[in-house]
Amino acid sequence: MKKQLFINYLMLAVFILAIVPTGFSQDKSLKNIAVLATGGTIAGTGESSTGSSYTAGQVRIGEMIDAVPNIRKLANLTGEQTANVGSQDMSVEVWLILANRINELLAKDDVDGIVITHGTDTQEETAFFLNLTVKSDKPVVLVSSMRPSTSLSADGPLNLYNGVAVAASDAAKGKGVLVVINDAILSAHAVKKMLTTPVHAFMSPEHGQMGTVSFGLVDFFHGPHGIHTVNSEFSIKGVKELPRVDIIYGCADVSTDLMGLMIKAGAKGIVIAGVGDGNINAGTLEAAKKATKMGIPVIRASRIPVGAVLVHGEVVDKDYGTVSSDELSPQKARILLMLAIQQDKNMSREKLQELLINY
Numbered sequence: 533m534k535k536q537l538f539i540n541y542l543m544l545a546v547f548i549l550a551i552v553p554t555g556f557s558q559d560k561s562l563k564n565i566a567v568l569a570t571g572g573t574i575a576g577t578g579e580s581s582t583g584s585s586y587t588a589g590q591v592r593i594g595e596m597i598d599a600v601p602n603i604r605k606l607a608n609l610t611g612e613q614t615a616n617v618g619s620q621d622m623s624v625e626v627w628l629i630l631a632n633r634i635n636e637l638l639a640k641d642d643v644d645g646i647v648i649t650h651g652t653d654t655q656e657e658t659a660f661f662l663n664l665t666v667k668s669d670k671p672v673v674l675v676s677s678m679r680p681s682t683s684l685s686a687d688g689p690l691n692l693y694n695g696v697a698v699a700a701s702d703a704a705k706g707k708g709v710l711v712v713i714n715d716a717i718l719s720a721h722a723v724k725k726m727l728t729t730p731v732h733a734f735m736s737p738e739h740g741q742m743g744t745v746s747f748g749l750v751d752f753f754h755g756p757h758g759i760h761t762v763n764s765e766f767s768i769k770g771v772k773e774l775p776r777v778d779i780i781y782g783c784a785d786v787s788t789d790l791m792g793l794m795i796k797a798g799a800k801g802i803v804i805a806g807v808g809d810g811n812i813n814a815g816t817l818e819a820a821k822k823a824t825k826m827g828i829p830v831i832r833a834s835r836i837p838v839g840a841v842l843v844h845g846e847v848v849d850k851d852y853g854t855v856s857s858d859e860l861s862p863q864k865a866r867i868l869l870m871l872a873i874q875q876d877k878n879m880s881r882e883k884l885q886e887l888l889i890n891y
Contacts (some may be wrong), residue, residue: 572651619651708760788815823852833857
């Protein structure tokens with residue numbers, strides 16, 4: 533019995549060590565940066581260095597850090613495996629865990645910044661969620677890669693190196709959540725994955741990149757757009773789940789019963805990824821009018837990757853009770869709507885429109 537008890541305690545200790553970072557080294561000339569891993573391509577491996585097939589999340593964070601030459605000359609580092617998923621499987625549950633853990637770490641005097649390793653598919657969504665829910669002006673940087681760790685010319689190691697450099701930079705403080713990839717520094721508000729597989733997949737087409745980082749040399753051109761982090765009115769403290777919000781993808785002859793089916797399934801809000809300037813067919817607009825009269829908020833966004841949706845364009849929002857996403861993509865508008873409903877389920881249309889413009 534005593535032997536089994538000892539084994540149980542030993543297994544528990546091993547588990548805790550696997551998820552909790554060890555203490556920072558004592559080089560007081562360097563910043564202390566916590567690296568939180570969530571899986572993704574950057575931790576992926578494949579059978580061939582020249583093939584496109586791979587499995588995400590195979591390399592643990594300690595191995596990943598140790599594989600990057602000279603990275604510990606940039607900062608004192610700890611590693612923590614917060615999650616381990618391909619980013620196509622990223623969830624609200626993981627977002628809440630991640631945001632709460634970041635807030636917990638950044639409240640400590642001996643933590644100067646955070647780097648998060650992430651998959652690329654939903655990286656912009658995680659970055660935007662954190663931009664609205666992290667309560668610190670200390671740097672928070674997401675890094676990823678378009679190629680797995682076993683690939684010829686894998687881009688993950690340099691992206692991680694540069695991400696740590698940005699997180700350790702005094703210039704990054706107060707600039708909100710950032711994405712660092714392919715030598716570019718991009719804001720959480722503006723970053724978009726524009727291409728499927730090339731290493732230059734991420735851009736900020738409306739606002740441009742915030743800066744560059746070249747082999748650890750950081751240069752900012754301008755600050756971020758919109759309200760973020762310490763000035764955000766959203767909080768996830770004590771929140772266990774967020775309201776369901778669904779997205780309708782606009783196309784020719786889109787089915788007009790989709791909105792009703794989503795609401796029947798439990799959706800508390802709807803985002804329309806409309807055609808052009810957030811347009812949608814007449815039947816879906818009538819369904820939107822019915823939804824908003826029921827107290828279900830509906831946002832008009834666009835499937836077009838670049839440009840703002842006009843408040844008073846071809847669709848006059850006040851006639852249907854809808855609101856415009858401004859320049860937020862459908863997926864980012866969904867995140868803001870989930871947080872807005874969580875904050876106030878009876879939020880006015882005017883207040884929601886204000887949030888979409890300002891964040």
